Amino acid sequence: MSRRSGKTPIGHPPITPKPAPALxxxxxxxxxxxxxxxxxxxxxxxxxxxxxxxxxxxARTSRPREPAPAPPNRPEGPCMTFQPxxxxxxxRLSDVVSDQIKSLISAGKLLPGQKLPTERELAAQLNVSxxxxxxxxxxxxxxxxxxxxGRGGFVVSDITAPVVSxxxxxxxxxxxxxxxxxxxxxxxxxTISTAYAAERATPGDLAKIKEAFxxxxxxxxxxxxxxxxxxxxxxxxxxxxxxxxxxLIHVMHGIxxxxxxxxxxxxxxxxxxxxxxxxxxxxxxxxYEAIAAKDPERxxxxxxxxxxxxxxxxxxxA
Numbered sequence: 324m325s326r327r328s329g330k331t332p333i334g335h336p337p338i339t340p341k342p343a344p345a346l347x348x349x350x351x352x353x354x355x356x357x358x359x360x361x362x363x364x365x366x367x368x369x370x371x372x373x374x375x376x377x378x379x380x381x382a383r384t385s386r387p388r389e390p391a392p393a394p395p396n397r398p399e400g401p402c403m404t405f406q407p408x409x410x411x412x413x414x415r416l417s418d419v420v421s422d423q424i425k426s427l428i429s430a431g432k433l434l435p436g437q438k439l440p441t442e443r444e445l446a447a448q449l450n451v452s453x454x455x456x457x458x459x460x461x462x463x464x465x466x467x468x469x470x471x472x473g474r475g476g477f478v479v480s481d482i483t484a485p486v487v488s489x490x491x492x493x494x495x496x497x498x499x500x501x502x503x504x505x506x507x508x509x510x511x512x513x514t515i516s517t518a519y520a521a522e523r524a525t526p527g528d529l530a531k532i533k534e535a536f537x538x539x540x541x542x543x544x545x546x547x548x549x550x551x552x553x554x555x556x557x558x559x560x561x562x563x564x565x566x567x568x569x570x571l572i573h574v575m576h577g578i579x580x581x582x583x584x585x586x587x588x589x590x591x592x593x594x595x596x597x598x599x600x601x602x603x604x605x606x607x608x609x610x611y612e613a614i615a616a617k618d619p620e621r622x623x624x625x626x627x628x629x630x631x632x633x634x635x636x637x638x639x640x641a
Contacts, residue, residue, distance in 0.1 A: 405423070405427075405440075405445065405448040405449055406423065406448075406449075407448070407449060407450035408420055408423065408449045408450055408451050415455075415458075416451050416452075416455040416459075417455045417456075417458035417459040417462065418459070420449055420451060420455065420456060420459035421459040421462050421463050423449070424439075424459070424463060424468070424469075425463070425468060428468060428479055429569060430569065431567055431568075431569040431572060433479045434479060434564055434572060434576075435479050435480065435481040435572065435573060435576035435577075436478055436479060436481070436576065437478060437479045438472070438476060438477070438478045439469065439476070439477045439478065439479070441475075441476070442456060442457070442460075442475060460477060463477075464477070467480055468480055481573065481576040481577050481579065502585060502588060502637070503637065505581055505584075505585050506585060506630070506633065506634060506637065508578070508581075509582065509585060509630060510627070510630045512563075512571070512574070512575060512578075513559055513562075513626050513630065514623050514626045514627055514630070515571070515623075516559070516562050516563045516566050516571060516575065516626075517562055517610055517613070517614065517622040517623055517625070517626040518619040518620070518622055518623040518626075519565075519566035519567075519568060519571070519619070520532070520562045520563070520565035520566050520614050520622070521613055521614045521616070521617055521618055521619040521621070521622035521623075522617070522619045523565065523566060523567050524565040524614060524617075525565070528561075528564065528565035529565070529614070529615055531561045531564070531565075532558070532561045532562060532565060532611060532614060532615075533611070533615070534561075535554070535557050535558040535560075535561040536558055536607065536608075536611045538554045538557070538558075539551075539554045539555055539557075539558045539604075539607060540604060540607075540608075542554050543600050543601070543603070543604045544597055544600055544601075548587055548590040548591050549587060551586075551590050552583050552584075552586040552587035552589075552590055553583060555583075555586045555590070555607075556579060556582045556583040556586055558607065559575070559582060560575055560576060560579065560582075562610075562614065563575035563576070565614070588637075589603075589633050589636055589637075590603075592636045592637070592639070592640050593636070599636075602632065603629075603632070606625065606628060606629035606632060607629070609625040609628070609629075610622060610625045610626055610629060613625050
């Protein structure tokens with residue numbers, strides 16, 4: 324169309340002007356809150372209806388944390404007394420672990436000869452890393468509180484054994500007459516152990532004593548003095564464990580070698596006489612039944628009768 328005449332040239336359609344393209348609603352990079360919708364747009368655009376606004380960084384950081392869920396109950400070890408260890412800034416975890424194990428030994432909750440849980444189980448119960456646990460176990464072994472058995476296993480040591488049993492065992496070898504002194508020692512320890520066990524034994528203690536007694540009864544007529552002395556000593560150690568007297572328990576376990584040697588001599592003096600072995604078995608039966616009946620006086624009397632009989636065997640052989 325000619326600007327002057329305002330007429331459209333022949334053969335050409337009318338030209339319609341196109342609208343300008345709209346600006347994209349895109350946030351300008353590097354300018355938070357500014358939207359390219361033209362000048363005058365507010366810095367923070369209002370939220371759409373129904374859309375929750377995000378909390379500010381200050382509000383998010385000041386929000387109180389929810390308490391962590393309680394850890395699941397872990398299977399407990401044989402003694403069922405280990406407690407999770409807390410971290411301290413100025414105390415090494417290995418020191419805390421070793422102190423806890425020593426406390427359990429001194430309290431009589433870990434007995435001589437008792438096996439500790441595996442390294443993996445113990446680390447889980449104590450809630451410590453295995454390197455920290457290993458460091459504690461190495462120190463306890465070096466100090467004589469535990470001993471290694473098998474592949475990576477540990478048992479509670481007889482703390483008094485190196486101090487008490489070894490020198491007295493040497494004394495017995497040099498002077499056979501000292502065996503009478505050991506018998507007097509047995510009289511004092513075994514009578515009081517039997518009475519305390521009858522008074523304090525738990526159902527678990529009674530089950531262990533019965534197991535040891537059944538083993539002793541099963542070997543009484545097999546004419547094996549060495550094996551019989553071993554199971555005889557184990558029966559009396561099970562009784563000592565039932566006293567729950569830590570000092571008495573460790574002393575009895577510490578002189579285990581002396582007890583076994585003394586009992587070995589007693590069974591040798593019987594010289595395969597079935598009548599005498601039956602008499603010894605009857606005496607042990609009286610001791611066990613008195614403990615099971617929770618009768619301390621009866622248990623003490625049964626132990627005294629048994630040791631008087633053993634003393635008579637010694638005197639006959641002298």
